[in-house]
Amino acid sequence: MKNIPDIVIHRLPIYLRALDLMARAGQDITSSQELSDRLGISSAQIRKDLSHFGEFGKQGTGYDVEFLRQQLRRILHVDRVWDMALVGAGDLGRALAHYRGFKNRGFRIAAIFDVDPEKVGKELAGIHIEHVSTVPEALPKRGIRIGIIAVPTEAAQEVADLLVRGGVQAILNYAPIRLAVPEHVRVEYIDPVIALQSMTYYLGNEGGESKTAIQPNECSS
C-alpha cells in the first residue's frame, strides 16, 4: 500500500458516496459495471483503483456493498468522527454550521471562531463562538486537526497561519485565494466561481450560440 496516486485517492470518496446511497437503499451487492454506470467512471478504472488496496470483490458476483463501504471508510479514515474547527461565522459559516451532511460521513464541527466581538460569546448551531485569536491554543487542547476557512479573502491567509500554529494538518478553504502553508499541511479549495468559469468556457456567447455572424467571405475568393 505504498504511494497510491493522488488522483486515485480523490476518487475513493466518490465511490464511498455511491455505496452509502446503495446501503441506505438496502442494496446488498453491486459490481464495477453498476458503479461505472452510476458514476461515469469506467469499470476497469474502478477495479484498478480498488485493487491498490486489496481484493474486495468476488468473481462472478461483484462486491458486497456493506463490506466495500466499510473498507473504504477504513482506508479513508472516516470510520471515526473528525472534529473540525470552523473559522468565520458569517453567512457561509452559518450554512456550514447547520449543514447536516457532515454527520454520517465522518465529520463534525466542534468549535467555531470569529473575529467580530459582536459574535464572540454567542451561539451558532448550539456551539459557543470563540475569538479567532484563541485558535492556536484551543485546537491542540481539543485534539482538532482539521480547519475550515470561511472568512473574507483578505483574512484567509492570516487565519490559515493561526490554524497551522494550532497544529491542523488539513484545511478546507472557501476563500478564493491560494494559501501558503507548510508542506505537511494539506489544503483543499472550494471556489464556486472557478467551477462556474470552467463551464462558461463551453457555453459560448449570447443566447443560443450566434457565433457564426459576420465572417469575411472566404468562399468566393
Place this chain on the structure above:
Amino acid sequence: MKNIPDIVIHRLPIYLRALDLMARAGQDITSSQELSDRLGISSAQIRKDLSHFGEFGKQGTGYDVEFLRQQLRRILHVDRVWDMALVGAGDLGRALAHYRGFKNRGFRIAAIFDVDPEKVGKELAGIHIEHVSTVPEALPKRGIRIGIIAVPTEAAQEVADLLVRGGVQAILNYAPIRLAVPEHVRVEYIDPVIALQSMTYYLGNEGGESKTAIQPNECSS
C-alpha cells in the same frame, strides 16, 4: 482552437484568479515563472496551456497582466455577466445569495426559487423568492442559462429536471449526489465532504501519528 483538453480549461480560471489579484495590486507585468511560484503549477505547463489559445507573452519580458487577464476573460466568456438561477433558499442558498465573490468574476444571481410557501413571496438579498415549479417557464423568459442547486439531496434530481426543462446548460450542484442530465448540460459538483475525505486519507489515525506501535520484533531475528 479545436478541442482543448478539459483539464486545461479547468486551470484557466485559476490563472485568471491570480491575474485578478495582481491587477488589483497594481502589478503590470508577470511571467510564467512567477505564476508558477504562486500557483504551484510548472511554468512549462502554464506556457503550454496558454499557447493553446494564442501568443500572449513577449520573450524576455513575460506577460502584460491586464492584457492576459482580458484574454482569459474572453476565452472563458466571463467578459460579460451571467445571470444565474438559485434554487433553494435555506442556509446555503442564503449564503450564496449574499456572496460578494460573484460580482466581479462574471456572475450574478438573478432569480431565487424555493418550494416552501413560507419563503415564496419573501425577499432574499433583495431578490423576490418564487416557487420552484415556475422554473421551467421563468428561465427562458429571462435568458437564464445557469442554475445553482442548493436543496436537500432528496430534491436535487427533481430540481435538476426542472432546470433542464427551463433550458439551462450549466448546473452548479451542491447536493452530494450525481445528477442525471442530458449530455448537452454541464454539471460541476461542490461537496465539502468529498474534499475532506480525500485529506483524511493522508492524516492517518489518532492523535499525532502513533501508527508505529506494537510491531512484532523483526530486528532481533
Place this chain on the structure above:
DNA sequence: TAGATTGTTAATCGATTAACAATC
C-alpha cells in the same frame, strides 16, 4: 549587446483502457 523569457518540440512520465485468465 547580454539577459531574460516566451512558444514549441520531443522525450518522459503516468493514467486509462482493453482484454483475458482465474474463479466464484
Place this chain on the structure above:
DNA sequence: TAGATTGTTAATCGATTAACAATC
C-alpha cells in the same frame, strides 16, 4: 455446468516536463 465478474497485465493514450531556438 454455464454465465458472470473480478483482479491484473500489457497496450494505448494523453498529459507533463525538459530543453532550446527564437526574440524581445
